[in-house]
Amino acid sequence: MTTTDESQARPLPPIPVPDELSAEFWRLAAEGVLATQRCTACGWRAYPPRMVCVGCHADPPGFEWAPVSGRGRLATWTIIRDALLPGFAHLTPYVVAEVELEEQDGLRVVARLHDVPEDALAIGLPLTVQFVDGGEGTAIPVFARADS
Amino acid sequence: MSGRFRAAGEVAIVGFAHSPIQRVADDPLGVLTLRTIREAVADAGLDMTAIDGFTTGALFPSSGGRPLRDGIEIVTSDWIVDQLHVQPRWLCGFQGLGQICGSVILATEAIASGAADYVVVHRAMYNPPGRYHANPMTHASGGDQWSAPHGFWGPPTHMALTYTEYQQRYGATREHMATVVVGGRAAGSQNPWSHWYDRPLTRDEYLSARMIAEPMSMLDCDIPVTGVGAFVLTSKERARDLPHKPVYVAGYAQGRSQSVNGVPPWRLDDVEEGGRAVGRILWENTGLGPDEIDVPQVYDAFSPFVYLWLEALGFCERGEGFEYVQDPGTSPGLTFRTGGGAIGNGRMHGVPQMLECYLQLAGRAGDRQLAGVETGIACQAAPSVGGVVAYST
Numbered sequence A: 001m002t003t004t005d006e007s008q009a010r011p012l013p014p015i016p017v018p019d020e021l022s023a024e025f026w027r028l029a030a031e032g033v034l035a036t037q038r039c040t041a042c043g044w045r046a047y048p049p050r051m052v053c054v055g056c057h058a059d060p061p062g063f064e065w066a067p068v069s070g071r072g073r074l075a076t077w078t079i080i081r082d083a084l085l086p087g088f089a090h091l092t093p094y095v096v097a098e099v100e101l102e103e104q105d106g107l108r109v110v111a112r113l114h115d116v117p118e119d120a121l122a123i124g125l126p127l128t129v130q131f132v133d134g135g136e137g138t139a140i141p142v143f144a145r146a147d148s
Numbered sequence B: 001m002s003g004r005f006r007a008a009g010e011v012a013i014v015g016f017a018h019s020p021i022q023r024v025a026d027d028p029l030g031v032l033t034l035r036t037i038r039e040a041v042a043d044a045g046l047d048m049t050a051i052d053g054f055t056t057g058a059l060f061p062s063s064g065g066r067p068l069r070d071g072i073e074i075v076t077s078d079w080i081v082d083q084l085h086v087q088p089r090w091l092c093g094f095q096g097l098g099q100i101c102g103s104v105i106l107a108t109e110a111i112a113s114g115a116a117d118y119v120v121v122h123r124a125m126y127n128p129p130g131r132y133h134a135n136p137m138t139h140a141s142g143g144d145q146w147s148a149p150h151g152f153w154g155p156p157t158h159m160a161l162t163y164t165e166y167q168q169r170y171g172a173t174r175e176h177m178a179t180v181v182v183g184g185r186a187a188g189s190q191n192p193w194s195h196w197y198d199r200p201l202t203r204d205e206y207l208s209a210r211m212i213a214e215p216m217s218m219l220d221c222d223i224p225v226t227g228v229g230a231f232v233l234t235s236k237e238r239a240r241d242l243p244h245k246p247v248y249v250a251g252y253a254q255g256r257s258q259s260v261n262g263v264p265p266w267r268l269d270d271v272e273e274g275g276r277a278v279g280r281i282l283w284e285n286t287g288l289g290p291d292e293i294d295v296p297q298v299y300d301a302f303s304p305f306v307y308l309w310l311e312a313l314g315f316c317e318r319g320e321g322f323e324y325v326q327d328p329g330t331s332p333g334l335t336f337r338t339g340g341g342a343i344g345n346g347r348m349h350g351v352p353q354m355l356e357c358y359l360q361l362a363g364r365a366g367d368r369q370l371a372g373v374e375t376g377i378a379c380q381a382a383p384s385v386g387g388v389v390a391y392s393t
């Protein structure tokens, strides 16, 4: 069996399906831009996108998609040794992290870490966003050490 | 306005039944549930025709991409009523987390208001073929698009993020947790209907357990099982005529503090803040405090919940749960071990906690009966999003 055959047989990671709330996020991600919703009334940022601003409850809600710097700090993590999604089995062990973005307290993104050794994992580790191919034209944010 | 629960002591548990807890049941789940309900009603000294109210929280957490069929993967109270072919005065389903707590709360309010006289609360749990949370999805829609494309899937991985943050913030280690898991299994190994009957665990076995989502190992998660618990509730007046000592609902609290940002449902800060709010509501509602609880049955389906509940309800300070559980001599919280909890029984979603409260307070706990117990609490799910019911004699 060749390598190509193996990769064709291998299940793929789930591909995100953009919807009314998320289409702009995935469009910007495909351009290499990480963005969150930002309330036009009070400036509060939301991730993942939501219908109503928890900061001010403006009615009607007014959210815009606003890029972030892509910089943040490691808030917590898990080392996945047994993937429940078949498309990630070949990547184990891999690290899934919550990254707190620098724009707002508590604004956290869940994403895989890229090239961060297990012994470097520590709360507060500076990270920066990168994007990997997510299939069907999508790009998925991952985070790498900010100093690398 | 007082936050005290005016129906405290008005509604009682008067009977119960529990099916065997098995990985694969001998009968379809619906059949097992009907049988367990009949046994609970008989245990209460009643005839099925007396039952005029039914409720459950039927949520089944493992989608696996498959449709859910009533009577097979889940058993709603509507399904029970259809099979019995009866017209109950009151029929209600609980939506949300803390399913058994929510069902007991609904039943209590129905009986206290007079909407029903004798209510059956059941909980049916199913272990599907294959891996519990495995999912073959090729595309991720809705809320899943923020987790699955990142390789982030399933409650054990959610808990792992919470647990890492807890460990890092407070200095807890797996050695600390060994006390919780080994203790739960020791109690469960004494319990005839437990999946783990006669199978205690050593600290070394726990510490060498296979990792799923570090720091969560296989043994930090309760084992998926098929089983049914059922309880009969009625008013304090009607309970006096029945064979068993009544155990009264003393009050309750429910958490609804979802994180406003981020993907995982149990971010540590939110669990701590929301959990303390639930604790405040519980103690105000019941007029009790943690020092007055003889049988604190904290939730343990994922082992870190034990710390988080003990801290949320004020049995110990924030960040001290992992130390608090180490000393059985000074830790009343360790009486959660008497029934074994979910770790000691199997994934029965709060039934072990409620059942142990009932058995201890009714004086029906057999070899593990504690002396002089008058109060208990039974928790389910995360403190910030689940529920807790207090019981008294």
Ligand SMILES: [Zn+2]
Binding pocket: A039, A040, A041, A042, A043, A044, A053, A054, A055, A056, A057, A058
């Ligand atoms: Zn706003």
